[in-house]
Amino acid sequence: MNEAEIKERVAAFLGEHDPSGDRLEFLRARFDAGLAWVWFPVGLGGLGAPRELQQVVERELADTPQITGGKQGIGLGMAAPTILAFGTEEQKRRFLRPLWTGEEIWCQLFSEPGAGSDLATLATRAVRDGDEWVVDGQKVWTSGAHHSRWAILVTRTDPDVPKHRGLTYFVCDMQAPGVEVRPLRQITGEAEFNEVFLTGVRLSDDLRLGEVGDGWRVAQTTLMNERVAIGGAPTRRGGGVLATVLSAWREQPELRTHDLHQRLLSLWVEAEVTRLSGARLREQLAAGQPGPEGSGMKLSFARLNQALTGLDVELRRDLSYDDWTFRRSEDVDFYGRGPGYRYLRAKGNSIEGGTSEILRNIISERVLGLPSEPRVDKDVPWKDLPR
């Protein structure tokens, strides 16, 4: 399929569906027409078309009802590609459509108090009971758990084998009895992430994604997609966070200094080459799964976002903050909030989705082939590891 053909399809779709009618109806119809994510298979919101064509669709449908990217980020960026890769036909049909339309929000139950960078050491247990699994444990830093209908969840099902081998991956029903969500206030003042306590939560076996004991491989798919989702979104030249700095720069000439000018131009160039290498990576990916190279996108995104938001505060010489109230956040709202918020929230960019240190380890070992650090935990059963 090429650009002209996809434009024709979009035009035909718009001929049949009125964008000014019911929002949800329009989004469902868009999914059914294969215009949700064109590189997905037919029947699952896609057309099996090259991934790059999605940009054409977005441009053509720019003035129609949109999904809410921020709130749906985990579902779109992490859950969907994992379900597509490891789900059964039934799971794909059940989950993907309401995930894309935003009728069901997703969160990610990965990190635990004792398992962050070393995710594979996690302790949340899942024990089989007939056709069901009983889950007990505690998760932490779970973004958006408070408005989620479903979660992707990694659990330990076999403590007697080394840590990577005893994991199993599930879809967790966030409305099941035994799921408790407690807000955690963060550096910005508000509570975007949560602690999640899982006590005797019963999940039926058809909520399992992938084989028993194969959870680490499934989680790898999630994590690699996460890194591209966080760092690799297509932007315009001079767009994204850079645009907010540039507009302040252009509108308030009295704020300009030579020092800021030099630094801003350097960051402009860095933003542009980062944007171009993202475009190049997406061309390479075509329809395939992202590899470890995607870690580079997240790493450069974090660095840039932090440098730009820091410069923005400095440029504006603004000592104020917009809102410190302790409240649930609806969304990660980079553009709707002030520079102080952006600066503080950007500090999470080098921690969430894998810290910059871990991403450098991944690049150096899996992309560059450098030897790993001596490992003390590789062949030891999980239950015997020091924790």
Added chain:
Amino acid sequence: MTLLYSEVEEELRSSVRGLLADRCQPAAVLKRIESEPYDLDLWKTLAGEIGVAGLLIPEELGGAGASASEVAVVLEELGRAVAPVPFLTSAVLATQALLPTRDALLGELAEGRRTAALAVSFAASPYAPARGSSVRVDGGGRLSGTVTGVAGAEVADVLLVPVDGDLYAVEGASVEVAPSMDLTRPVATVTFANAQGRRVGACDLAAVLRFGAGLLASEQLGVAEWCLETTLAYVKERHQFARPIGSFQSIKHRLADLWLDVVRARAAARNAVADSSSVSVAVAQAWNAGVAVHAAEEAVQLHGGIGMTWEHPVHLYLKRAKATEIALGTPGDHREALASLVDVPGPA
């Protein structure tokens, strides 16, 4: 528009790389630089057998009628080998200046029978094209004056001299090679004393230098790639504290960051040939020049003592990188140009 390489480009790359592997190992480059830096036999083969000299020249004028993106791939390979051949100076800069005139000399350049150099300082830029030149022309077409820092001049059969929007072909100027930072691409002072020039046509020198600057980003990419790959190989081999030094995280993280810089340099270089606008060229130069220097500096450092020796070729790359950082505009010049190109004006 694509930022990837085409199949044709990959084929061209492998023939150039194959030839360079045979004839232009870094050790061989090292050996000759002090006596006779240029390898004109290698240049003959590159021009005659692979046809790189005529890439930019249309078929009807005797060339291959290729585009800047093929030229860029050749430059990547020549950069990886710090190959001492006048490709950038003759087949890119001089040829690009000559192209609009459709002069018969193009046919000779395409075959590699003759070699040209643009008598412009390598330190000039699209924003200051006359830097380093004091050449004037009188009513009878006689040229006088000096140009400093001319690359490729001592191996050129013809000098192409831009003066006030016109291009003159001159044979028999005085070319004096002075010691250069870059041992593999020496620069010379060229002096004209009432030299008879042949006016070959008009010349938009700033545009020629912009074109060259965009392509130089690919050579810089090649330099950076070699430095990264060579350093990776070394840190996997070299043991200290009973481990390969490449297993220490402080080393791994530096190399991961360097890789990311090189990845972005590749995207910037590809973009500058896919879209040769002033913005793309300025971005590619502002980024790639610095990445090449940084890669070479990291390579020296991570090789430890051996990196400081004359015996290891890494210094050739550092010298090439540092010299090209200044050539055709420094990163700062290109960033300054961006200020107006992308509307980020400076303080009043």
